[in-house]
Amino acid sequence: MLQSDDLSIGKVQLSRRKVLLSGAVIIASGLVTSVLPSFAVAPPSPTFSPFMQLSRLLVNHQLDDAVGQRMLTLLESEESGLLEKLNQLLAIARANKASIVEDFFQAIPQGALQALAHKIIFGWYTGSLTPVRTAKTFAYEQALTWHTTLDVITIPSYGISGPNNWQRANTPVLPVPQF
Numbered sequence: 001m002l003q004s005d006d007l008s009i010g011k012v013q014l015s016r017r018k019v020l021l022s023g024a025v026i027i028a029s030g031l032v033t034s035v036l037p038s039f040a041v042a043p044p045s046p047t048f049s050p051f052m053q054l055s056r057l058l059v060n061h062q063l064d065d066a067v068g069q070r071m072l073t074l075l076e077s078e079e080s081g082l083l084e085k086l087n088q089l090l091a092i093a094r095a096n097k098a099s100i101v102e103d104f105f106q107a108i109p110q111g112a113l114q115a116l117a118h119k120i121i122f123g124w125y126t127g128s129l130t131p132v133r134t135a136k137t138f139a140y141e142q143a144l145t146w147h148t149t150l151d152v153i154t155i156p157s158y159g160i161s162g163p164n165n166w167q168r169a170n171t172p173v174l175p176v177p178q179f
Helices: 018-040 048-056 063-079 081-093 112-126
Strands: none
Touching: 048 063, 048 081, 048 112, 063 112, 081 112
């Protein structure tokens, strides 16, 4: 005979304490797994800090470290002696007491260093390192080219409200304004 406070079925005992404890465990494991990927990321390369310092001098925007890490990975595969070049560019910036790109860009000698500076600027704005169809893309939504007009124009995407906005309701087409 089943009593009102006994929810046992066979040999499984369900008490309020066990239900609350299992709920707490489920919530805690959800929180841990949502934070875990940020801890599981490999430590950045020794080139990362100089790269981001130079990037922040060359590009006068808020730069995302995760995008910078992806861009640096591609740069390291394409540029030989990257750390040396980054340090040379930073030395030129320090010599000119630069806080923005205009303070030191004209002092960069033409050749490999200037090409690298152009490539870094191009990369942050476009999300790829070269203007060819076969270029590897490391950023799309975070590319700075979209951020200059983000308040007026949505980022081109198959989703009408922009990339990664599948949950947001689309702007209604009707009623059409009368001019």
